[in-house]
Amino acid sequence: MFIWEEAVKIVLEVNNLEAYYGESVILKNVCLNVQQGHIVCLLGRNGVGKSTFLKSVMGLVHTPCGSICLNNEEIIDKPTYFRARAGIGYVPQGRDIFPHMTVEENLQLGLEIKGGRGGIPQELYELFPVLKEMLTRKGGDLSGGQQQQLAIARALAVHPKLLLLDEPTEGIQPSIIKDIGRVILRLKKEGYTILIVEQYLEFILGIADDYYVMDKGAIIAQGLVSAMNKEDIQHKIAI
Ligand SMILES: Nc1ncnc2c1ncn2[C@@H]1O[C@H](COP(=O)(O)OP(=O)(O)OP(=O)(O)O)[C@@H](O)[C@H]1O
Numbered sequence: 001m002f003i004w005e006e007a008v009k010i011v012l013e014v015n016n017l018e019a020y021y022g023e024s025v026i027l028k029n030v031c032l033n034v035q036q037g038h039i040v041c042l043l044g045r046n047g048v049g050k051s052t053f054l055k056s057v058m059g060l061v062h063t064p065c066g067s068i069c070l071n072n073e074e075i076i077d078k079p080t081y082f083r084a085r086a087g088i089g090y091v092p093q094g095r096d097i098f099p100h101m102t103v104e105e106n107l108q109l110g111l112e113i114k115g116g117r118g119g120i121p122q123e124l125y126e127l128f129p130v131l132k133e134m135l136t137r138k139g140g141d142l143s144g145g146q147q148q149q150l151a152i153a154r155a156l157a158v159h160p161k162l163l164l165l166d167e168p169t170e171g172i173q174p175s176i177i178k179d180i181g182r183v184i185l186r187l188k189k190e191g192y193t194i195l196i197v198e199q200y201l202e203f204i205l206g207i208a209d210d211y212y213v214m215d216k217g218a219i220i221a222q223g224l225v226s227a228m229n230k231e232d233i234q235h236k237i238a239i
Contacts, residue, residue: 009036010069011162011193012057017066019049019056019217026052027217030066034162034210039184039194041204041225043237044214050197051093053214054164057195058090059083071161084113089160093167093197095151099140103131106139106150110157124153127183145176152183163187165196169203181207201234213237 012034019027026049034040044050055061057068059080068076075083084090098106107120125132128149134142142150148168155163168184169177177200184194184207198204204211204225211228213221213236221236 009071010034011036011071012195013067013069013072014057015067017053017056017063017068019052020062020064021052025217026061027056027063030214030217030219032212032219032222034193034195036193037188037191038209039188039196039207040210040212041208042195042197042212042214043199043201043204043233045199045237045239048214049217050214051166052217054090054092054166054195054197057083057164058088081113087161089155089158089163091148091151091155091163091165091168093170095147097139097142097147097150097154099138101139102136103139103142103150104135107131107154107157110154114158120157121159124156127156127186128153143176145172145179148172148176148180149183152180156187161193163192163194165194167197167199169198169200177203199237201230201237205230 010033014030014032017027017030018025030053042050042053052061056063059078063076066076067074070086070088075086107124111118130146131150131153134146139147139150168180181203187194196204196208208225211223211225212219213233215236221233
């Protein structure tokens with residue numbers, strides 16, 4: 001009998017990656033895959049190298065060894081703007097909202113990667129109704145949670161093939177954390193592929209498909225979230 005199996009498509013494939021700040025090696029031999037349509041979480045304590053990993057994928061740190069493939073194309077030697085145009089959306093830790101620009105102007109900046117073409121997609125306001133109410137407010141006047149929503153919306157403006165989120169729950173009140181969780185699940189339903197760096201295990205349990213745990217710049221555990229031994233992983237990421 002012939003069984004038709006749909007081929008698994010890997011959007012991001014990282015192999016044997018090393019990253020450095022000056023002479024200091026931060027990432028060692030990191031391998032991590034993100035399958036299309038999946039939500040993948042990279043967990044770990046403070047300072048183990050999670051943000052450095054996302055910055056490496058964006059081309060923001062020195063990565064002399066290894067491989068970073070986006071949809072089977074090697075991008076490790078490509079500049080950051082190329083990676084952004086190739087479809088990687090990045091929401092850094094701290095959000096990087098422009099405080100003196102309005103919410104609308106911040107959203108328009110998200111379109112610049114693709115030459116500013118097309119208007120702001122209306123679905124962004126469905127995902128984040130609060131942004132529509134605050135279009136003329138300055139980014140710097142928004143709460144931390146609202147800024148996080150604005151940063152995610154800005155990255156989504158060009159429909160990225162891969163969305164990188166660096167600690168989306170950091171410093172945010174529980175009700176907004178729930179809203180962000182709901183948005184991520186909706187994006188998953190729409191077929192988005194997302195890699196989230198987190199320290200907050202409970203948040204990712206309800207939303208992620210696959211997890212990796214990092215310690216001292218190396219991957220020390222990985223698997224399906226559905227099969228995760230939560231106590232063991234919590235112990236590995238506890239301070
Ligand atoms: N610009 C930099 N120059 C030198 N060292 C850095 C720089 N940024 C980070 N580091 C160091 O690299 C290591 C990894 O930092 P990184 O921010 O990637 O960790 P993290 O796991 O994301 O932690 P956190 O959750 O606190 O952001 C840390 O030891 C940190 O001090």
